[in-house]
Amino acid sequence: MAKQTSDTSDRILDVAERLIQTLGYNAFSYADIAKALNIRKASIHHHFPTKAKLGRALMARYRQRFGEALAAIERRHTAAATRLRQYAGLFQSVLEDGNRLCLCGMLAADFSTLPRAIRAEVRGFFDDNETWLERVLAQGRTQGSIAFDGPARRAATRLLSSLEGAMLVSRSYENPCRFSELAQGLLDDLAAA
């Protein structure tokens, strides 16, 4: 019974998350959320006084949940290659469900219009991802199941941005298969010969 956030608060963030992933930060509005939840705009302002605060709360929750998802992958799977496949699956499922973009991929596009605090959260998300990938990639190389040249961090940076780009471009073809084939290819290349 710890930290029971108002149910409405969470539902607002749920809707806001999908709206941003679909429309972008500047194209979604309090009116959109209000309509989706059948409440009034003023109610949303009660929970999140400003759009910037809503965005920050959303990013905090998103990063926490994403971190938990990564931890779950490590708990359930031990092989580095499997962990990477599950990781790519996280992105793929977002694209498959409504042709959405990674929240932070979208916010990276909206970057120059974001409040400073949200900008820092976006970078933080990418940092989190790279750190996790770096660890998994290094583990895979040590175990001999993954192969790549140079520092693991570099490979992690490249894999993350390649997946983000694959999502971005695939979105405009409205065809998630484009992403999955691309992601599969990226992972295949990392498999030790």
Add this chain to the structure above:
Amino acid sequence: MAKQTSDTSDRILDVAERLIQTLGYNAFSYADIAKALNIRKASIHHHFPTKAKLGRALMARYRQRFGEALAAIERRHTAAATRLRQYAGLFQSVLEDGNRLCLCGMLAADFSTLPRAIRAEVRGFFDDNETWLERVLAQGRTQGSIAFDGPARRAATRLLSSLEGAMLVSRSYENPCRFSELAQGLLDDLAAA
């Protein structure tokens, strides 16, 4: 003296292009353009009655210019590796000049809010790029200077989306070096051993 477009028309598109690359399709307005050019909003509507028509005109010009830039690369450089380096340089210079995003990378993020006609132009741009890259990559492999597995089209698709993603993520770090290092690594991997 053929097809002398009104100078104002071109300047409007110049400003709109930068604004979209920086802010996105939904975050830029006729008022922004008017202020930048010190003209009134009504004047812009005279040249481009609706935002959708402005967007389409912009995309048409952008694709044509980009095509010319690719042709120029082929004219000036013969080695496939050099052509690819010049290609990546096109992206890099956009990021370096004002931390902008590829116009179509940005529009891919804004995709679900775009008029149908503009969506088709965005896909067309990606198609153009992949076709060009496919040709250069195939040429490089034939000549033995470039190495990759599978069809050239697949390698082209991957390179394009990786560069788009590298731009997107690098943007949020406000550091173009992040992109150039990433791009360098991608090209290095394509160099025949």
Add this chain to the structure above:
DNA sequence: GTCTATAAGATGATAGAC
């Protein structure tokens, strides 16, 4: 081709009743 003036609607946000 550019301007002033204006429209109709959306935006983020607030005050105050219930």
Add this chain to the structure above:
DNA sequence: GTCTATCATCTTATAGAC
């Protein structure tokens, strides 16, 4: 915690003078 009512401002877009 939710609501109605309202705000100032911004949005795209149009009418009509110069």
